[in-house]
Amino acid sequence: MSPDRKIVLIGGSAGGLQAIFMLLADLKDINHIAIIIILHRSQVGEQGLEEIITAKTGIPAKEIEEKEIPVEGWLYVCPPDYHLLFEKDQSFTLDYSEKVNFCRPSIDVSFQSAADVFGSSLICILLSGANSDGTEGLAYVKEKKGITIVQNPEDAEVPFMPLQAIHRNIMDHIFTTTEIRDFIKGLR
Amino acid sequence: MESKLTISDKEIELLLEDMLEIYGYDFTEYSRASLRRRLQRIVINDKLTSFAEFRYRLKNNDAYFSHIVEEISVNVTEMLRDPGFYRTIIEKVIPVLTSYPFIRIWHAGCATGEEVYSMAILLKEAGLLHKSLIYGTDINPAALEKARQGIFPISQLQQYSRNYIAAGGKSDFSDYYTSNYQLVKFDESLARKMVFSTHNLVTDSSFNSFQLIFCRNVMIYFDKKLQDRVLQLFDNSLEHFGFLALGTKESIRFSPIASNYSQLGREKIWRKKT
Numbered sequence: 001m002s003p004d005r006k007i008v009l010i011g012g013s014a015g016g017l018q019a020i021f022m023l024l025a026d027l028k029d030i031n032h033i034a035i036i037i038i039l040h041r042s043q044v045g046e047q048g049l050e051e052i053i054t055a056k057t058g059i060p061a062k063e064i065e066e067k068e069i070p071v072e073g074w075l076y077v078c079p080p081d082y083h084l085l086f087e088k089d090q091s092f093t094l095d096y097s098e099k100v101n102f103c104r105p106s107i108d109v110s111f112q113s114a115a116d117v118f119g120s121s122l123i124c125i126l127l128s129g130a131n132s133d134g135t136e137g138l139a140y141v142k143e144k145k146g147i148t149i150v151q152n153p154e155d156a157e158v159p160f161m162p163l164q165a166i167h168r169n170i171m172d173h174i175f176t177t178t179e180i181r182d183f184i185k186g187l188r
Numbered sequence: 189m190e191s192k193l194t195i196s197d198k199e200i201e202l203l204l205e206d207m208l209e210i211y212g213y214d215f216t217e218y219s220r221a222s223l224r225r226r227l228q229r230i231v232i233n234d235k236l237t238s239f240a241e242f243r244y245r246l247k248n249n250d251a252y253f254s255h256i257v258e259e260i261s262v263n264v265t266e267m268l269r270d271p272g273f274y275r276t277i278i279e280k281v282i283p284v285l286t287s288y289p290f291i292r293i294w295h296a297g298c299a300t301g302e303e304v305y306s307m308a309i310l311l312k313e314a315g316l317l318h319k320s321l322i323y324g325t326d327i328n329p330a331a332l333e334k335a336r337q338g339i340f341p342i343s344q345l346q347q348y349s350r351n352y353i354a355a356g357g358k359s360d361f362s363d364y365y366t367s368n369y370q371l372v373k374f375d376e377s378l379a380r381k382m383v384f385s386t387h388n389l390v391t392d393s394s395f396n397s398f399q400l401i402f403c404r405n406v407m408i409y410f411d412k413k414l415q416d417r418v419l420q421l422f423d424n425s426l427e428h429f430g431f432l433a434l435g436t437k438e439s440i441r442f443s444p445i446a447s448n449y450s451q452l453g454r455e456k457i458w459r460k461k462t
Contacts, residue, residue, distance in 0.1 A: 018394060065437070081436075082408075085219070085221035085222060085225065087220060088197070093222055095221075095225070095262070096435070097222075097225070097262045097264055109225070113221055116224070182456050
């Protein structure tokens with residue numbers, strides 16, 4: 001595993017899952033990167049999100065297990081009701097501490113922790129949603145020289161979350177899901 | 189204005205060394221990512237302006253050290269969390285416990301005790317509480333004090349009632365508590381079968397033998413070496429054919445004790461073979 005490998009975190013809330021399906025469609029494979037998804041979702045009923053993603057997109061996906069180190073080619077889904085953190089050796093830590101922004105997992109928490117570990121190799125993407133989670137995290141990623149991308153509010157089902165980040169002016173790019181897909185392809 | 193002081197990796201190690209050397213609390217095998225968040229939270233909440241100030245207060249003030257332990261330990265817990273898990277406890281574990289003349293259960297890292305009360309309710313409904321003793325331990329004495337009182341915020345009760353119904357509870361959940369404004373107090377008859385005591389999984393050893401041990405969402409904060417050691421401690425504390433119950437994202441897979449245990453279906457409950 002090269003130390004400067006690219007790692008992509010995608011955070012989303014209401015409308016985020018549809019956006020994820022859109023941007024993963026036609027991607028075929030992600031052999032050049034690891035993608036990690038932090039999505040606000042209900043604890044019950046969506047146990048098999050990773051199976052659905054694989055079925056719809058053909059990209060191998062799995063739920064995150066603690067102490068696992070993400071590898072290229074795989075898409076990882078944060079389990080509901082845990083925060084996701086990163087250790088210095090790049091491995092995952094799951095954390096059951098207080099909710100942040102009324103959320104667990106909180107996108108802010110994961111973006112901040114990932115920025116400490118991956119610095120400028122990190123790409124964070126904030127998608128559709130109805131609350132302000134993710135903005136603080138994105139600001140920190142920018143401070144640590146990572147790349148920050150926000151879904152175009154006109155393209156987002158619920159524009160509130162991307163708009164919070166845009167108002168803070170902490171994004172490198174404002175992209176539609178199609179543009180995000182092209183950007184990910186271009187990381188090769 | 190929020191504090192902008194951030195603690196470096198090296199400074200975290202210094203604080204951990206101080207806590208070990210001065211107070212005998214060993215957090216050196218805890219997840220650094222998690223510790224970093226907890227310590228950073230202390231910096232913000234206590235409005236600390238320099239690392240030197242943080243370290244000075246830690247080294248010279250016992251009360252401040254206790255405060256740090258309380259803040260570091262995650263005390264988030266819930267009654268009957270993961271109803272599917274508790275349904276398995278009711279259907280597969282409790283029927284086995286029935287055969288014992290005296291039942292001993294250990295909740296390791298019980299925080300404010302919600303899971304201990306959950307288990308007492310299930311034992312009561314199975315007609316076993318009178319011959320049971322439930323030990324609740326944690327490193328955080330303040331959390332244990334709350335557990336002893338059995339008083340919880342009413343705001344959570346709706347969720348707990350839903351969990352109770354989903355797990356297959358037999359009565360009306362409200363039979364077990366009396367409410368008073370924003371708080372509820374659980375029935376004294378439940379607490380009479382509980383013993384709460386401080387215990388540090390890192391440094392303390394086995395103190396009894398049990399037929400059932402719970403340790404949920406505690407080991408996710410430990411590194412692999414410490415996880416293996418704690419599992420060994422549980423193995424030493426479990427009777428033959430006893431049960432070990434862990435959190436949804438925890439496992440004994442890849443640990444040295446795994447070969448002597450079999451998992452109960454998909455739930456994170458393992459039974460000791462011999």
